[in-house]
Amino acid sequence: MNANFSDENDDSPDETNVDALDAIPGFPFPISPASGLYTYSALLSGPLPPAPVREWPRNPQHPVPPDPPFGHADAEWSGAEWADDGNVVGGAAVLPLFRSEDLRLDVDGNFAQMTASGTAYSRLTARNHWIASLTATSTGWSGDIWYKDNAPSFPYTRVTIRVVRPSFWRRPTAAIVRFSGAGAPFTRVYAWTSARFRSVEFEYDTTPDANQVISVDTHDHPNRPAGIRDEVLTIDTVYRRAGFDVRNSGGSGSVPVSGAGANGTWSDAEMHDAMQTYWSRFSNAPKWSMWVFSAALHDMGESLGGIMFDDIGPNHRQGTAIFTEAFISVAPSADPAPAAWVRRMRFWTTAHEMGHAFNLAHSWQKSLGTAWIPLVDEPEARSFMNYPYAVSGGEAAFFATFDYRFSNAELLFLRHAPARFVQMGNANWFDNHGFESPDAALQAAEYRLEVRANRERAEFEFLEPVVLEVKLTNEGRDPKIVDSTTLDSAGLVVIIKPDGKPARQWIPYATACVEPRAEVLEPGLSSYESLPLFAGLNGWDVAEPGVYDVHVAAAVDGAIVFSTPLRLRIAAPQNAEEERLAGEFFTEDVGRALTFSGTVALVDANETLRKTVDRLPSSAAAVHAAVALAQPLARDFKSLTIPETDVPMTSVADADGSVALRRAKPDQALSVMSTATSASSVDAAAETLGHIGFRREVEQFAVALSDAGDSAGAASLQTDLAKVLSDRGVLPRVVDEVAEKAGTFAGPKSKRSASTKSAGATSARGGRTKPAGK
Amino acid sequence: MSILHVEFQEGWTGEPVALVVNGEVRFHGSPRTRTQIGFAESVTVEADEAAVLELEGPEGTRTELPVHEPGEAWLGLSREDDGSIRVIEQSTPFGYV
Numbered sequence: 001m002n003a004n005f006s007d008e009n010d011d012s013p014d015e016t017n018v019d020a021l022d023a024i025p026g027f028p029f030p031i032s033p034a035s036g037l038y039t040y041s042a043l044l045s046g047p048l049p050p051a052p053v054r055e056w057p058r059n060p061q062h063p064v065p066p067d068p069p070f071g072h073a074d075a076e077w078s079g080a081e082w083a084d085d086g087n088v089v090g091g092a093a094v095l096p097l098f099r100s101e102d103l104r105l106d107v108d109g110n111f112a113q114m115t116a117s118g119t120a121y122s123r124l125t126a127r128n129h130w131i132a133s134l135t136a137t138s139t140g141w142s143g144d145i146w147y148k149d150n151a152p153s154f155p156y157t158r159v160t161i162r163v164v165r166p167s168f169w170r171r172p173t174a175a176i177v178r179f180s181g182a183g184a185p186f187t188r189v190y191a192w193t194s195a196r197f198r199s200v201e202f203e204y205d206t207t208p209d210a211n212q213v214i215s216v217d218t219h220d221h222p223n224r225p226a227g228i229r230d231e232v233l234t235i236d237t238v239y240r241r242a243g244f245d246v247r248n249s250g251g252s253g254s255v256p257v258s259g260a261g262a263n264g265t266w267s268d269a270e271m272h273d274a275m276q277t278y279w280s281r282f283s284n285a286p287k288w289s290m291w292v293f294s295a296a297l298h299d300m301g302e303s304l305g306g307i308m309f310d311d312i313g314p315n316h317r318q319g320t321a322i323f324t325e326a327f328i329s330v331a332p333s334a335d336p337a338p339a340a341w342v343r344r345m346r347f348w349t350t351a352h353e354m355g356h357a358f359n360l361a362h363s364w365q366k367s368l369g370t371a372w373i374p375l376v377d378e379p380e381a382r383s384f385m386n387y388p389y390a391v392s393g394g395e396a397a398f399f400a401t402f403d404y405r406f407s408n409a410e411l412l413f414l415r416h417a418p419a420r421f422v423q424m425g426n427a428n429w430f431d432n433h434g435f436e437s438p439d440a441a442l443q444a445a446e447y448r449l450e451v452r453a454n455r456e457r458a459e460f461e462f463l464e465p466v467v468l469e470v471k472l473t474n475e476g477r478d479p480k481i482v483d484s485t486t487l488d489s490a491g492l493v494v495i496i497k498p499d500g501k502p503a504r505q506w507i508p509y510a511t512a513c514v515e516p517r518a519e520v521l522e523p524g525l526s527s528y529e530s531l532p533l534f535a536g537l538n539g540w541d542v543a544e545p546g547v548y549d550v551h552v553a554a555a556v557d558g559a560i561v562f563s564t565p566l567r568l569r570i571a572a573p574q575n576a577e578e579e580r581l582a583g584e585f586f587t588e589d590v591g592r593a594l595t596f597s598g599t600v601a602l603v604d605a606n607e608t609l610r611k612t613v614d615r616l617p618s619s620a621a622a623v624h625a626a627v628a629l630a631q632p633l634a635r636d637f638k639s640l641t642i643p644e645t646d647v648p649m650t651s652v653a654d655a656d657g658s659v660a661l662r663r664a665k666p667d668q669a670l671s672v673m674s675t676a677t678s679a680s681s682v683d684a685a686a687e688t689l690g691h692i693g694f695r696r697e698v699e700q701f702a703v704a705l706s707d708a709g710d711s712a713g714a715a716s717l718q719t720d721l722a723k724v725l726s727d728r729g730v731l732p733r734v735v736d737e738v739a740e741k742a743g744t745f746a747g748p749k750s751k752r753s754a755s756t757k758s759a760g761a762t763s764a765r766g767g768r769t770k771p772a773g774k
Numbered sequence: 775m776s777i778l779h780v781e782f783q784e785g786w787t788g789e790p791v792a793l794v795v796n797g798e799v800r801f802h803g804s805p806r807t808r809t810q811i812g813f814a815e816s817v818t819v820e821a822d823e824a825a826v827l828e829l830e831g832p833e834g835t836r837t838e839l840p841v842h843e844p845g846e847a848w849l850g851l852s853r854e855d856d857g858s859i860r861v862i863e864q865s866t867p868f869g870y871v
């Protein structure tokens with residue numbers, strides 16, 4: 001029997017111990033393959049073999065624990081190690097948020113490539129990717145690593161792998177990988193996760209006038225390989241055998257021919273529109289999901305049998321089409337079984353076009369363009385990616401030896417290449433930055449994460465610091481316990497993708513080390529946090545005029561939740577003054593001053609902020625600038641002073657350094673704010689600061705007034721704040737919280753006029769409270 | 775008269791080309807291959823059976839295109855890495871997927 005064509009008709013192949021697809025025929029029992037996906041994750045840890053805990057080896061050469069294999073210096077890592085006697089020993093892992101690793105072991109089962117590959121993710125970003133060719137050993141497999149992403153942080157050159165399983169006819173429970181060859185040897189234990197290497201979902205839609213074919217009987221046509229198994233083969237099975245855990249997205253259905261326009265044939269643009277309308281999974285984002293569209297004919301006519309049409313827009317390769325009435329519907333005149341020929345050709349074309357959506361080139365094009373590794377053309381390959389009629393002997397010769405498979409080089413790519421090269425919609429998106437889900441199973445379905453702007457359209461003025469809001473909603477039926485820091489900037493992964501440019505990860509200037517607190521999120525309710533996206537350690541990520549997509553991911557309840565992307569626009573400069581100021585404004589010092597609500601030390605930044613208020617008084621940037629200038633005045637402010645000296649300094653105390661306290665000057669602060677907000681409405685201030693930021697700033701100002709003895713002024717500010725938030729449609733419970741706080745500012749009568757207080761209310765910054773938002 | 779379907783297939787990256795029949799330019803274009811179908815552009819010309827068919831490249835170089843099929847024929851032109859033109863001639867239409 002041919003082990004490469006094991007049985008399969010299983011839509012949920014991972015639910016049983018050994019499914020029919022994966023079993024390797026053996027006697028007296030079928031052998032369960034070791035191949036599949038293994039994972040190591042703090043978020044999803046499967047059952048591991050029992051292992052005694054021991055301390056790190058007392059090796060004088062390595063007095064401290066060796067670096068983890070993937071260069072995460074920030075990780076507290078303690079993994080398993082092989083003892084001298086060969087037994088597995090290990091320790092408990094303490095991992096940073098989002099840390100996980102994949103291992104794809106490909107040594108048996110369908111079309112085994114004798115290859116292992118691994119990916120390490122940190123904060124959802126693929127940090128390292130390695131691939132090794134393997135040979136069998138007495139205990140498992142070993143081989144050299146020949147491909148590395150991010151090589152400097154991954155020194156190893158060789159892997160030795162063995163699997164742990166209860167018996168040969170039971171699935172493995174774990175794979176133990178020893179990395180060696182450079183640096184201190186290191187061993188990692190990965191838990192069995194899936195018989196497939198990657199997950200993908202397909203949706204098959206068709207027009208009524210098309211003849212969709214997504215299954216074929218392999219013995220229907222007499223011209224076939226002599227030993228090929230007689231079976232009804234589905235497209236899903238083809239891709240399962242290629243290593244994917246295939247699911248159908250459930251929306252498969254009919255697309256009216258009217259979408260093709262008056263001529264009844266389809267252009268690429270019409271199909272792209274149809275994809276957006278009829279594909280239940282459409283979104284402009286990379287994901288392991290594909291739309292497979294069957295129609296009668298393309299505008300090109302009968303000469304086009306199919307096309308991966310989705311090379312429009314920012315996320316390519318999400319949709320592919322088959323034209324069932326094109327030349328693929330016409331069998332050669334002398335063919336002995338023309339109906340079977342046509343059916344097989346339609347099936348072959350479907351698998352072929354889907355292969356393009358996985359980024360596979362034609363067999364004769366392998367050496368063209370920028371291949372992921374150097375590739376050679378395969379003009380005679382019996383692969384779904386070759387033209388049957390282009391090989392020596394033509395299509396009759398092709399199908400006589402075609403095993404309904406991809407070539408080994410193609411399988412290597414599909415199973416082991418970095419996901420960003422293969423995943424639908426990824427294309428250019430991840431060229432310089434990965435944002436890959438470690439495992440589809442990590443997606444948390446019961447939460448929804450949104451990123452949004454507190455305005456009708458996500459359009460921002462030039463120079464306006466972009467402040468967004470993240471919102472996490474419990475979409476389940478039961479109350480959830482969530483970490484109070486879930487939406488903090490430090491816990492999020494935020495990717496900013498300008499149109500036509502590489503994506504960048506937003507890195508906040510500071511991360512707070514806060515002890516998490518459990519919070520209850522009731523069904524249907526949401527938690528909110530402000531996202532001051534404008535600047536960070538990468539600079540001003542959202543500053544230049546243009547269109548940006550913002551993606552956010554958060555770790556929630558032991559899983560990962562991704563937002564749908566928010567598309568925002570930065571307007572072009574409206575006048576020469578904005579252009580002149582841009583060079584001074586988009587600096588690190590100004591970014592920090594705005595982020596931290598003001599500075600005393602960064603005098604150049606303060607000068608730029610003053611210019612912004614003076615020269616662009618009606619701009620959104622002026623509101624932010626005024627807040628940053630006023631906040632240090634509104635509160636007591638400590639600054640460290642160290643006298644100039646030529647003597648090498650050993651400590652601040654030895655250098656006669658001192659901390660000076662400058663008392664709050666609420667009157668000056670209000671004056672700054674009054675000037676800045678005279679040309680701007682309260683509503684505009686709330687809009688540009690964001691509801692959470694606006695509330696935070698105003699409440700801090702109210703506290704400052706109260707501390708300065710102006711309790712009535714503080715109460716008035718707080719009351720004004722409640723009204724503004726209410727007028728903007730913020731949740732009633734949040735407005736109530738704000739209003740109630742006004743009552744806590746009891747004390748002497750205000751020393752200020754009502755008009756002055758209103759001016760302060762429009763723009764002062766305040767304290768943070770969650771949940772809050774609209 | 776023959777009907778010739780000239781189809782620009784692999785290797786075209788947008789350089790201007792011209793199709794010349796008996797010294798007369800019949801087509802100007804800048805074909806660009808869509809690699810997912812291995813096809814860029816097609817043009818149909820009529821010519822007598824003794825006609826000389828040439829492809830003029832961006833630097834004025836001309837490559838003669840052999841035509842052997844009488845009547846209707848399809849010519850597939852692919853541009854190789856060294857700039858040379860590979861020609862496939864057949865009596866039936868090309869199919870692309």
